[in-house]
Amino acid sequence: MQAKDCFLSGIRFYILLPVLVLFGCNSRETNEAPVIPPSQNPDTLLTHSKNLLYTYPDSAYQLAAKAEALAKAQDNPLAQANAFKMQASYYSDIKTDYLQATRYCKLADSIYRKYNGKDFLLGRGAVYHNLGTIELRQGNYLPAIELYTKALHQLDTLKDEKTLPRTLNNLSTLFSFLKDDAKSEQYARECYKISKKNKDDYLVSVSSVTLASALINQEKYNEVPQLLDNAKAIALSRKDYYILDLVYLNYGGYYHFHKKDYKQAIENFQQALLYADSLQIGFEQMRALINLSMSYFTDNQFERAETSAQKTIELARNLQSMDVEQRALNILAKVEARKNNFDKAYKYQDLSYRLRDTIMNENNKQHINYLEAEFQNEKKELKIDSLERQKNLYRIINIAVAFILVLFILILYLRQNAIRRKKQLAEQKIIQLEQEKQLVATQAVLDGETAERTRLARDLHDGLGGMLSAVKLNLFDMKQGAIIETEDVSRFGKVIEMLDNAMQELRRVAHNMMPEALSRYGLKVSLEDFCGSFSNVYFHFYGEEKRLDQKTETTLYRSVFELVNNAVKHAQAENINVQIVQQSDRISINVQDNGKGFDAQEDLKGSGLQNIKDRINSLGGSIHFLSSKENGTEIAIDVDLNQEGNGKD
Numbered sequence: 001m002q003a004k005d006c007f008l009s010g011i012r013f014y015i016l017l018p019v020l021v022l023f024g025c026n027s028r029e030t031n032e033a034p035v036i037p038p039s040q041n042p043d044t045l046l047t048h049s050k051n052l053l054y055t056y057p058d059s060a061y062q063l064a065a066k067a068e069a070l071a072k073a074q075d076n077p078l079a080q081a082n083a084f085k086m087q088a089s090y091y092s093d094i095k096t097d098y099l100q101a102t103r104y105c106k107l108a109d110s111i112y113r114k115y116n117g118k119d120f121l122l123g124r125g126a127v128y129h130n131l132g133t134i135e136l137r138q139g140n141y142l143p144a145i146e147l148y149t150k151a152l153h154q155l156d157t158l159k160d161e162k163t164l165p166r167t168l169n170n171l172s173t174l175f176s177f178l179k180d181d182a183k184s185e186q187y188a189r190e191c192y193k194i195s196k197k198n199k200d201d202y203l204v205s206v207s208s209v210t211l212a213s214a215l216i217n218q219e220k221y222n223e224v225p226q227l228l229d230n231a232k233a234i235a236l237s238r239k240d241y242y243i244l245d246l247v248y249l250n251y252g253g254y255y256h257f258h259k260k261d262y263k264q265a266i267e268n269f270q271q272a273l274l275y276a277d278s279l280q281i282g283f284e285q286m287r288a289l290i291n292l293s294m295s296y297f298t299d300n301q302f303e304r305a306e307t308s309a310q311k312t313i314e315l316a317r318n319l320q321s322m323d324v325e326q327r328a329l330n331i332l333a334k335v336e337a338r339k340n341n342f343d344k345a346y347k348y349q350d351l352s353y354r355l356r357d358t359i360m361n362e363n364n365k366q367h368i369n370y371l372e373a374e375f376q377n378e379k380k381e382l383k384i385d386s387l388e389r390q391k392n393l394y395r396i397i398n399i400a401v402a403f404i405l406v407l408f409i410l411i412l413y414l415r416q417n418a419i420r421r422k423k424q425l426a427e428q429k430i431i432q433l434e435q436e437k438q439l440v441a442t443q444a445v446l447d448g449e450t451a452e453r454t455r456l457a458r459d460l461h462d463g464l465g466g467m468l469s470a471v472k473l474n475l476f477d478m479k480q481g482a483i484i485e486t487e488d489v490s491r492f493g494k495v496i497e498m499l500d501n502a503m504q505e506l507r508r509v510a511h512n513m514m515p516e517a518l519s520r521y522g523l524k525v526s527l528e529d530f531c532g533s534f535s536n537v538y539f540h541f542y543g544e545e546k547r548l549d550q551k552t553e554t555t556l557y558r559s560v561f562e563l564v565n566n567a568v569k570h571a572q573a574e575n576i577n578v579q580i581v582q583q584s585d586r587i588s589i590n591v592q593d594n595g596k597g598f599d600a601q602e603d604l605k606g607s608g609l610q611n612i613k614d615r616i617n618s619l620g621g622s623i624h625f626l627s628s629k630e631n632g633t634e635i636a637i638d639v640d641l642n643q644e645g646n647g648k649d
Contacts, residue, residue, distance in 0.1 A: 125154035571595025
């Protein structure tokens with residue numbers, strides 16, 4: 001997916017979202033609830049409950065509760081568990097009460113686990129599916145993936161093709177949220193294939209919408225109109241308002257992103273909102289409103305965009321959908337900015353950033369608070385019986401400090417010159433190399449730079465650090481044998497403090513050249529340590545913490561190091577977010593700030609950003625720059641760990 005701009009790329013994922021539980025949706029066809037013949041068979045009551053869930057939900061819940069009581073009285077554990085599962089669907093889809101929905105799912109699971117029959121095992125798979133859906137709707141993507149994976153394993157083992165396509169559909173939606181549109185398309189096509197094979201019109205229509213959504217997000221528009229037209233025809237024949245709502249949402253996305261016909265997009269989103277209102281499902285109303293707000297804004301209808309965004313925020317808070325609320329706040333910020341209400345724009349943008357950080361922090365460890373220890377030196381009164389010895393002591397101290405400082409500056413100067421010469425030579429060679437040899441040459445240069453940094457860091461830390469420590473120790477030995485005037489004690493303490501400061505600065509420089517944490521503990525710990533040294537840099541890590549090869553870890557660390565320093569020194573950013581998502585086969589890094597933006601095309605001509613780009617290219621990865629004066633800068637790095645040399649067993 002190509003980024004059109006930061007604002008639209010964040011919103012577009014709410015164009016799709018057909019999230020399914022185990023039951024289909026139907027429209028209201030009558031004003032009065034149908035008469036259900038009395039029955040003492042819990043399975044019969046559950047069938048009626050399933051058919052009424054989206055038309056007369058309260059009646060459906062009463063039937064499920066009655067079925068649960070009958071099943072318990074008749075000692076029918078399967079029917080009782082199915083009744084709990086039905087009540088979970090009521091609380092999840094109708095009431096959006098996820099706590100109650102989760103409770104009923106676990107009640108059902110507690111019964112399914114006691115038995116080994118196929119129906120009970122299928123029931124467990126269905127519970128995994130519904131729990132995954134509950135997590136998905138709350139924006140908890142990692143737990144949702146785990147639960148859906150369990151559901152797939154359970155259902156595939158039992159050769160079930162009833163619940164399986166629903167799980168595949170929801171996984172497609174989930175990976176769309178995670179911006180992995182290739183996987184989203186893959187799961188949608190699998191769902192579509194199974195549904196066509198089973199001649200399940202409802203799932204055919206749903207998977208058509210899901211697949212169309214995945215294609216829209218990848219800007220693959222050729223199949224989209226036919227898929228949506230087919231889904232619309234099925235939905236009209238079934239009078240299925242839920243699918244029609246999804247169809248018009250995606251029509252709106254098609255016109256907005258592909259055709260750039262924002263008025264047509266608005267008409268389709270409005271039609272989707274009508275169906276969502278008729279269903280009285282808050283989740284669907286929220287999705288229609290956030291997309292309407294997006295198109296209104298793009299069409300310069302700022303007042304309508306603001307109204308839709310405010311309604312979205314109200315619904316999102318009721319539904320505990322923090323990600324949608326965050327995007328609606330972002331729209332409000334941009335609306336106020338267009339109206340020159342910069343104070344309000346800043347307020348909404350600040351709320352958006354805060355909420356985004358909250359979302360990130362929910363699946364991440366809290367930042368480690370580093371406490372700086374305070375050392376107190378005991379003051380001693382010393383008598384001096386030799387003024388000449390005192391003078392000699394201070395003379396040695398001054399000479400030692402001067403020597404160390406000169407040597408320190410000289411090494412830093414030589415280091416910078418060496419690195420500068422290596423970079424100049426590398427750039428000249430890279431220009432002369434053929435395209436197929438470019439990455440190899442670049443990596444050779446970077447490996448040399450890394451080795452040079454490591455050597456210099458070791459020399460600084462072990463060599464100069466040892467010299468400083470020896471000087472300090474000798475001073476203390478001399479001090480013990482000297483008689484110092486009371487008024488000169490503080491002067492001696494200041495000299496010792498200067499030595500301590502010099503040692504600390506030396507360690508800091510050595511650490512920045514090649515941090516020890518990187519070689520010992522890996523990329524996550526070293527970057528967490530580095531980001532923690534800034535008060536306005538926030539570090540977030542998700543996924544699988546696994547060591548990578550030294551080349552990859554060093555290259556990624558140096559890249560993030562330079563990007564953060566650029567944001568602090570040049571962009572003057574107040575807030576900087578560093579996010580890492582590591583999977584078994586891929587690692588993605590995002591560095592985002594709210595500072596002064598830059599012209600990516602012009603600034604890439606300079607050596608700084610171009611060097612970072614070359615480093616990432618040497619790993620076979622990709623890097624994208626998105627920057628503006630109004631929105632700050634966002635830099636995304638993506639590296640395939642399956643490429644030779646990028647992973648570590």
